[in-house]
Amino acid sequence: MKRQVARTIAVALLLSVATGGAASAADMAVKASAIMPSAAVYNWTGWYAGVNGGWAFEGNTTGRLVSADPLFNAVLAVGATPTFFVVKHEGGFGGGQVGYNWQMANWLVGVEADIQGADIGRTSTLAFPGTTAGIAPSVSTARDYIAWFGTLRGRVGLPVGPALLYATGGLAYGGVRTTVTNSYAPATGNFAGDDSSTRVGWAAGAGVEWGFAPSWTLRGEYLHLDLGRSNVTMADPAALPGVVATYGFSHVTDSVRVGVNYRFGPTSVVAKY
Numbered sequence: 032m033k034r035q036v037a038r039t040i041a042v043a044l045l046l047s048v049a050t051g052g053a054a055s056a057a058d059m060a061v062k063a064s065a066i067m068p069s070a071a072v073y074n075w076t077g078w079y080a081g082v083n084g085g086w087a088f089e090g091n092t093t094g095r096l097v098s099a100d101p102l103f104n105a106v107l108a109v110g111a112t113p114t115f116f117v118v119k120h121e122g123g124f125g126g127g128q129v130g131y132n133w134q135m136a137n138w139l140v141g142v143e144a145d146i147q148g149a150d151i152g153r154t155s156t157l158a159f160p161g162t163t164a165g166i167a168p169s170v171s172t173a174r175d176y177i178a179w180f181g182t183l184r185g186r187v188g189l190p191v192g193p194a195l196l197y198a199t200g201g202l203a204y205g206g207v208r209t210t211v212t213n214s215y216a217p218a219t220g221n222f223a224g225d226d227s228s229t230r231v232g233w234a235a236g237a238g239v240e241w242g243f244a245p246s247w248t249l250r251g252e253y254l255h256l257d258l259g260r261s262n263v264t265m266a267d268p269a270a271l272p273g274v275v276a277t278y279g280f281s282h283v284t285d286s287v288r289v290g291v292n293y294r295f296g297p298t299s300v301v302a303k304y
Contacts, residue, residue, distance in 0.1 A: 073193040075134045084125035085288025087151040094118040099276040116173035120284040124149035139188040152176020175280040180205030193242040200235035224265030230258035258282035
């Protein structure tokens with residue numbers, strides 16, 4: 032009888048311990064799940080504005096002779112004037128942008144406009160010492176630079192958490208200034224020509240943007256800019272009227288830039304529990 036009672040008490044104690052442990056484990060699991068929220072989701076939809084700055088560069092050169100009258104060609108034949116200026120487009124720029132994004136499930140579409148002040152261009156100087164045939168020494172210079180530009184582009188992107196990978200392309204426009212000179216010694220036959228115009232073309236590129244705070248993003252972007260081509264004619268109407276030469280220039284450059292944007296409206300981060 033005593034053994035039966037002891038056995039009953041032991042079983043009861045074991046059941047009590049097991050039940051209490053299971054309840055404690057279940058309670059801990061519930062508490063653990065309650066304090067572990069799911070990953071935050073970055074919402075890109077809305078208006079934004081920001082600033083940017085960067086550097087433009089181009090591997091190709093421009094400034095090729097397009098045409099010249101016979102007298103000018105006679106000068107060219109002895110190598111006193113270049114048939115091609117080695118003009119590069121490189122330099123810094125900076126400005127601002129404004130845009131709007133629509134996020135749709137796993138995709139984003141948007142539109143952005145920007146305007147930049149710039150000094151994208153280099154001067155090419157070529158010196159010719161003259162010849163024993165009586166051709167005077169000369170110095171030829173050319174400069175083709177972009178003084179400002181802007182774009183109106185669409186964007187298509189793939190949001191990945193707080194990051195956005197995107198491609199962009201659209202309209203481009205800008206102010207271009209081109210000058211060409213050819214100076215002889217003594218001061219006879221000093222040719223000069225220039226052109227200032229607003230050009231229209233296109234731009235395309237790609238970038239990555241990162242939402243580092245609820246309303247702030249940081250971006251890096253590559254952009255190809257093509258503002259078309261134009262010709263510049265240089266002449267010296269005082270000394271050699273009617274003697275002209277025309278050079279062609281392409282206003283093309285590539286660039287990289289970094290920028291920061293502020294997003295207007297509700298917070299961009301929504302935490303789901």
